[in-house]
Amino acid sequence: xxxxxxxxxxxxxxxxxxxxxxxxxxxxxxxxxxxxxxxxxxxxxxxxxxxxxxxxxxxxxxxxxxxxxxxxxxxxxxxxxxxxxxxxxxxxxxxxxxxxxxxxxxxxxxxxxxxxxxxxxxxxxxxxxxxxxxxxxxxxxxxxxxxxxxxxxxxxx
Amino acid sequence: xxxxxxxxxxxxxxxxxxxxxxxxxxxxxxxxxxxxxxxxxxxxxxxxxxxxxxxxxxxxxxxxxxxxxxxxxxxxxxxxxxxxxxxxxxxxxxxxxxxxxxxxxxxxxxxxxxxxxxxxxxxxxx
Numbered sequence: 001x002x003x004x005x006x007x008x009x010x011x012x013x014x015x016x017x018x019x020x021x022x023x024x025x026x027x028x029x030x031x032x033x034x035x036x037x038x039x040x041x042x043x044x045x046x047x048x049x050x051x052x053x054x055x056x057x058x059x060x061x062x063x064x065x066x067x068x069x070x071x072x073x074x075x076x077x078x079x080x081x082x083x084x085x086x087x088x089x090x091x092x093x094x095x096x097x098x099x100x101x102x103x104x105x106x107x108x109x110x111x112x113x114x115x116x117x118x119x120x121x122x123x124x125x126x127x128x129x130x131x132x133x134x135x136x137x138x139x140x141x142x143x144x145x146x147x148x149x150x151x152x153x154x155x156x157x
Numbered sequence: 158x159x160x161x162x163x164x165x166x167x168x169x170x171x172x173x174x175x176x177x178x179x180x181x182x183x184x185x186x187x188x189x190x191x192x193x194x195x196x197x198x199x200x201x202x203x204x205x206x207x208x209x210x211x212x213x214x215x216x217x218x219x220x221x222x223x224x225x226x227x228x229x230x231x232x233x234x235x236x237x238x239x240x241x242x243x244x245x246x247x248x249x250x251x252x253x254x255x256x257x258x259x260x261x262x263x264x265x266x267x268x269x270x271x272x273x274x275x276x277x278x279x280x281x282x283x
Contacts, residue, residue, distance in 0.1 A: 027195065027196025027197075028195075028196065029193070029195035029196050029197040030195075030197070031197050031198075041197070043196070076240065077240070077244065078240035078243040078244050079240050081235065081236045085232065087207075088210065088214075089183060089184070089185045090183070090208070090216065091183055093204065093207070093208065094185075094204075094207060095207065095208045095209060095210050095216060096207050096208070096209040096210065096227065096232065096257060097209075097210045097214070098254060099232075099254070099255045099256065099257065099271070100253075100254065100255070101253065101254075101255040101271065102236050104243060116254070122214065123210045123214035124214040126183070126214075127183075127184060127185055131198070131232075131233070133198075133232075133233055133234075133235075135235045135236065137239065137240050142235070142239075143235030143236060145235065146197060146198055146200065146233075147197065147198035147200065147233050148196050148197055148198065149189065149192045149196050149197075149198060150196070151192075151196065152185055
C-alpha cells in the first residue's frame with residue numbers, strides 16, 4: 001500500500017513539476033538555399049525559474065556539391081538581418097507581444113544572434129512562442145531567407 | 158479493497174486537476190498550418206495580419222474602436238532596405254524592443270507604426 005501511495009505521489013509531483021519547471025523549445029532549419037548559399041535559422045523559447053528566454057539566430061553557410069549546406073560564409077556589414085518576435089496565443093490567434101526590430105551584422109561575419117530575457121510573462125499567463133526571421137542579402141535575388149518558429153509553451157504570469 | 162479505493166481516489170483527483178488545468182488554459186489547437194515540420198515558416202500560408210499586444214498584454218484597440226492589425230509582410234518579411242541604404246542610415250538602437258502602435262489618418266488600425274518601447278504612447282511595461 002505504501003509503495004502504491006509513494007508511486008502515485010511521485011507521478012503527481014512529476015506532472016506538477018513538468019507544468020511549472022524549466023522547459024526549452026528549439027527549432028532550427030534551412031530557410032533558403034541555392035547553388036552557393038544556405039540560410040539557416042533557429043528560434044527558441046525557454047522558461048526556467050523566474051526568467052523567460054526568447055532568442056533567435058541566422059547563419060549564412062556555403063553550399064557544397066554532394067555535401068549540402070556547410071561552412072560558415074562571412075558577409076559584409078548589414079548583409080545579414082535578424083528579427084526576433086515573441087507571440088502569445090489569444091483565443092484563436094497569435095498576437096505579437098514583443099518585437100526586437102531588425103538586428104544586422106555590423107562587422108563582417110556569418111552569424112547574427114539575438115536574445116531577450118524577461119523576468120515575467122510580459123503579456124500575461126498564456127502560451128508563448130518565438131519567431132526568428134533571418135535573411136542574407138544577395139546581389140542577385142535580394143534578401144533571401146525566412147522565418148523559424150520555436151513552437152509554443154505555457155508561461156505563467 | 159481499501160487499497161484500490163485509495164489509488165482510485167488519487168487517480169480521480171489527478172485526472173480532475175488535469176481537466177480543470179486544460180479547460181482554464183486557452184490552448185492553440187495543434188500544429189500551425191503555416192509552420193513546416195522542421196519549424197520553418199511558409200509565409201504564403203500565414204494569416205494575412207496579426208494583432209499586437211499593448212503594455213497591458215491586451216490587443217491594441219485604436220481610437221476608431223478597431224483592433225490594430227499588422228500585415229504579415231511587415232512582421233515576417235525581409236527588411237525593406239538594402240545593405241547600402243542601411244549603412245547610409247544605421248539604426249540608432251538596433252535590437253532594442255519596439256512596439257507596434259496605431260497610425261494616423263482615417264484608418265489608424267490599418268496603418269501601424271513601429272516605435273521604440275521607450276517612446277510607447279501607451280506607456281512602458283518594461
